[in-house]
Amino acid sequence: MAKTVHIDPLTRIEGHLAIRVEVENNRVTDAFSSGEMFRGFEVILRGRHPLDAQQITQRICGVCPISHGVASILAQDAAYGVQPPNNGRLARNLILGANFIQSHIIHFYHLCALDFIDIAAIANYQGKDAVLVSLKDWVTHQLESKALYPAAPFLPRYDAQYVSDAEINISAIKHYLEALDMRALAHQMAALFGGKLPHAATLVPGGVSETIDAVKIAAYRSKLKKVQTFIDECYIPDVLAVASVFPDYFSIGKGIGAYLAYGVFPESSDGAARLFPPGAMIDGKLEEFEAGKIAEDVRSSFFSSPSGLRPSEGATVPAPGKSGAYSWLKAPRYGGRPMEVGPLARILVAYHRGTNTAVKSLVDSVLTRFYSGPEVLNSALGRHAARAIETKIVADRCAEWVEQLKPGAPTYHDFEIPPSATGAGLHEAPRGALGHWLEIRDGRIANYQCVVPTTWNCSPRDDRGARGPVEEALLNTPIADEKNPIEAARVVRSFDPCIACAVH
Amino acid sequence: MPRITRREFLERSVKLAAMMGLGATAAPRIAESLEQLAAGQAPVVWLQGQSCSGCSVSFLNADSPTPAEILTGSISLRFHSTLSTATGEIGMEIVHRMIQEGGFYLVVEGSIPAGMPEACKMGEESIASLVSRSAQKANAVIAIGACAAFGGIPAAENNPTGAVSVPRFLENEGIAKPLIRLPGCPCHPDWLTGTLVHLLQFGLPELDGFNRPKMFYGRLIHEQCPRFADYERESFAQTLSSEGCLFKLGCLGPQTHADCTLRYWNSHTNTCIKAGAPCIGCASETFASKADFPFYRKGESNKA
Numbered sequence: 001m002a003k004t005v006h007i008d009p010l011t012r013i014e015g016h017l018a019i020r021v022e023v024e025n026n027r028v029t030d031a032f033s034s035g036e037m038f039r040g041f042e043v044i045l046r047g048r049h050p051l052d053a054q055q056i057t058q059r060i061c062g063v064c065p066i067s068h069g070v071a072s073i074l075a076q077d078a079a080y081g082v083q084p085p086n087n088g089r090l091a092r093n094l095i096l097g098a099n100f101i102q103s104h105i106i107h108f109y110h111l112c113a114l115d116f117i118d119i120a121a122i123a124n125y126q127g128k129d130a131v132l133v134s135l136k137d138w139v140t141h142q143l144e145s146k147a148l149y150p151a152a153p154f155l156p157r158y159d160a161q162y163v164s165d166a167e168i169n170i171s172a173i174k175h176y177l178e179a180l181d182m183r184a185l186a187h188q189m190a191a192l193f194g195g196k197l198p199h200a201a202t203l204v205p206g207g208v209s210e211t212i213d214a215v216k217i218a219a220y221r222s223k224l225k226k227v228q229t230f231i232d233e234c235y236i237p238d239v240l241a242v243a244s245v246f247p248d249y250f251s252i253g254k255g256i257g258a259y260l261a262y263g264v265f266p267e268s269s270d271g272a273a274r275l276f277p278p279g280a281m282i283d284g285k286l287e288e289f290e291a292g293k294i295a296e297d298v299r300s301s302f303f304s305s306p307s308g309l310r311p312s313e314g315a316t317v318p319a320p321g322k323s324g325a326y327s328w329l330k331a332p333r334y335g336g337r338p339m340e341v342g343p344l345a346r347i348l349v350a351y352h353r354g355t356n357t358a359v360k361s362l363v364d365s366v367l368t369r370f371y372s373g374p375e376v377l378n379s380a381l382g383r384h385a386a387r388a389i390e391t392k393i394v395a396d397r398c399a400e401w402v403e404q405l406k407p408g409a410p411t412y413h414d415f416e417i418p419p420s421a422t423g424a425g426l427h428e429a430p431r432g433a434l435g436h437w438l439e440i441r442d443g444r445i446a447n448y449q450c451v452v453p454t455t456w457n458c459s460p461r462d463d464r465g466a467r468g469p470v471e472e473a474l475l476n477t478p479i480a481d482e483k484n485p486i487e488a489a490r491v492v493r494s495f496d497p498c499i500a501c502a503v504h
Numbered sequence: 505m506p507r508i509t510r511r512e513f514l515e516r517s518v519k520l521a522a523m524m525g526l527g528a529t530a531a532p533r534i535a536e537s538l539e540q541l542a543a544g545q546a547p548v549v550w551l552q553g554q555s556c557s558g559c560s561v562s563f564l565n566a567d568s569p570t571p572a573e574i575l576t577g578s579i580s581l582r583f584h585s586t587l588s589t590a591t592g593e594i595g596m597e598i599v600h601r602m603i604q605e606g607g608f609y610l611v612v613e614g615s616i617p618a619g620m621p622e623a624c625k626m627g628e629e630s631i632a633s634l635v636s637r638s639a640q641k642a643n644a645v646i647a648i649g650a651c652a653a654f655g656g657i658p659a660a661e662n663n664p665t666g667a668v669s670v671p672r673f674l675e676n677e678g679i680a681k682p683l684i685r686l687p688g689c690p691c692h693p694d695w696l697t698g699t700l701v702h703l704l705q706f707g708l709p710e711l712d713g714f715n716r717p718k719m720f721y722g723r724l725i726h727e728q729c730p731r732f733a734d735y736e737r738e739s740f741a742q743t744l745s746s747e748g749c750l751f752k753l754g755c756l757g758p759q760t761h762a763d764c765t766l767r768y769w770n771s772h773t774n775t776c777i778k779a780g781a782p783c784i785g786c787a788s789e790t791f792a793s794k795a796d797f798p799f800y801r802k803g804e805s806n807k808a
Contacts, residue, residue: 006592007593008592008626008627009591009626011588011591011592012585013586014557015557016552016585016624018625036624036625037623037625038554038617039617039658040658040663040665043663043664044657044661044663044795046662047795048795049799051798052799059656060556061556061557062555062557062559063556063561065556065558110586119589134576147545148547148601148605152581152582152583152588152598153581155590156590156594157591157594158594180570180572183564184770184771187770188770190770191773192773192774194774195769196764196776197565198561199786201776202779202780206744207745211745318664320620321622410745416803483593489591500555500556
């Protein structure tokens with residue numbers, strides 16, 4: 001008989017997510033994903049000055065504010081008919097790129113690693129590294145103390161199988177601490193051109209407000225170099241090390257096999273060429289992306305606004321307690337289908353387009369390690385691998401963009417705000433495809449809609465009853481112990497959920 | 505670290521209790537909590553209401569002390585949604601047990617949807633109820649970031665959830681507790697770690713009328729602005745990304761209390777105004793509250 005297992009709250013993600021799975025014979029037979037928070041950004045934006053949008057929408061998420069800021073200024077660029085000068089485009093890419101790097105590092109080390117790594121292994125550390133010795137002393141002292149919850153927030157945890165190899169554990173714990181510095185360093189890179197992080201100040205339609213000089217270029221380059229070394233020498237090897245201990249996660253957490261990418265990081269002034277191209281992969285076939293195929297269902301969501309609306313005419317009317325609903329997330333669908341978005345989608349689209357040789361060779365070299373083809377990427381571990389590969393590609397490309405900056409050349413083109421206009425900003429957040437749709441009437445925002453990566457991934461059932469991608473990926477997950485459902489948590493976390501974004 | 509005597513603790517606690525309008529009877533309990541903090545084991549429960557986690561991410565940008573030093577040396581962070589290894593039932597068990605035991609410091613990030621409690625839940629309980637129950641048993645409450653301190657964007661005009669700041673929520677619930685507001689969107693990591701360290705070594709920092717530590721919020725952005733000389737010379741920027749004082753583009757530095765223009769962000773890398781961006785007043789008590797008060801005043805200076 002099926003047993004219901006709740007994971008509420010699912011911690012170490014962004015925001016308020018509750019997962020409910022039905023477990024029968026130690027396998028997940030059904031799954032429900034519930035976003036447990038709502039603020040109403042789209043409602044709050046109505047009637048405001050259009051320039052407020054890039055500041056307000058950044059506050060949708062403190063982990064990926066830049067993605068929202070850029071989506072908003074892309075929508076405004078389109079509405080005002082302005083394009084940033086080269087320096088402005090490059091500065092936007094460098095701010096966004098740096099935030100991709102910090103977001104991916106935080107995700108692997110600080111949100112996910114403790115599901116695999118045995119933090120208690122530090123107690124047996126015999127080496128002389130000063131940082132690790134002091135961590136060992138702290139953990140040992142904590143465990144011996146009568147503290148209510150010793151070594152919080154790192155313990156307690158699910159009683160489960162963790163890495164047993166001492167060397168892997170110690171190195172990963174060391175890198176957990178180093179990663180704290182590395183993600184802060186990536187934020188410093190972004191702040192050089194963004195003013196501050198989280199929530200950058202300089203993103204504006206027409207470019208950025210910060211100017212370019214040799215000192216900022218040199219500082220970005222120098223910080224990036226340290227981060228690149230960490231990605232090459234720690235992040236990618238650590239993901240491979242976890243994969244070597246938990247190879248079964250190459251078959252656990254298999255998704256719906258339909259992927260969507262809007263494309264990101266413009267490499268030409270009109271934005272037509274991008275580092276990661278747009279595309280939809282359905283049943284192994286690459287298709288051109290068509291924005292007109294996007295609509296949002298709300299049958300299972302706490303909204304009374306009509307279901308199936310296109311984002312450009314979307315509506316958000318909250319209806320808490322609505323019968324049959326179980327999430328504050330809407331259910332975006334592409335041509336009626338649920339789609340997985342994120343680094344895996346971007347990497348698969350780029351891999352199958354074949355235009356980016358760096359993507360092809362990195363993916364192939366990682367897969368060779370496991371004697372496998374790209375099909376194993378559709379899994380919990382595949383998502384981690386894709387994210388690590390993408391971090392390297394973005395960092396390496398940032399190193400090239402920073403050299404293309406011209407000190408003193410303009411970063412901004414002035415613009416006029418027309419009384420009436422519409423614009424869409426479609427690009428990518430670290431967690432996947434992100435779209436903002438803006439409509440201006442009488443110089444004010446008449447409608448603003450955001451369709452966000454985690455809204456795609458963690459969506460509830462749609463009007464036809466089809467599960468969202470995370471719900472689908474949870475099916476068949478083995479659950480060894482219903483009291484410690486770590487396997488389900490690992491699958492959900494591989495999507496890097498961001499609920500504040502998804503519910504906005 | 506300099507140790508403070510029991511007597512000093514009591515003196516500070518009486519002062520603290522008086523500032524909070526609690527009366528001297530609360531002093532011994534406050535003294536106990538200050539001592540705990542000084543012993544490097546002050547228990548902290550960090551709850552997120554209607555937040556974006558930006559203040560948590562900003563806390564991770566702290567550099568000296570680093571977040572790892574704070575977590576292992578100063579406080580015992582019993583629960584934090586983004587950092588806790590404990591998940592699901594184990595996580596809620598910690599929160600419930602902490603509420604039962606009492607005597608912790610409550611950090612709240614995000615606003616409280618007072619008009620629609622279903623709009624923020626954790627462990628099948630509304631965050632309003634969790635914050636209310638926790639605050640009653642906490643030694644002190646720190647409302648971190650624009651949303652918790654003053655309501656922020658979730659509480660802006662036309663918001664559908666009836667969101668309110670944490671102090672307003674506690675007042676409505678009739679809960680009187682020592683309270684510190686650390687506004688800013690996000691809260692600067694120094695404002696949080698500095699407040700914690702001040703509590704740890706020297707007791708409660710001096711607060712202003714909004715319960716903000718004066719050491720961070722005592723002066724206006726404008727008074728410490730890197731473009732102050734431009735203002736004095738009446739050299740105003742006409743477009744974004746130009747040199748000059750940003751006042752005519754809407755800069756709210758003259759009415760926002762915070763020290764970012766001196767402190768800078770991200771380990772002294774940069775700050776909004778230096779980067780050509782008008783201050784949007786994210787630390788101000790009125791941040792984002794009115795729909796007809798835009799962040800930018802583009803084009804107005806040309807019309808005048």
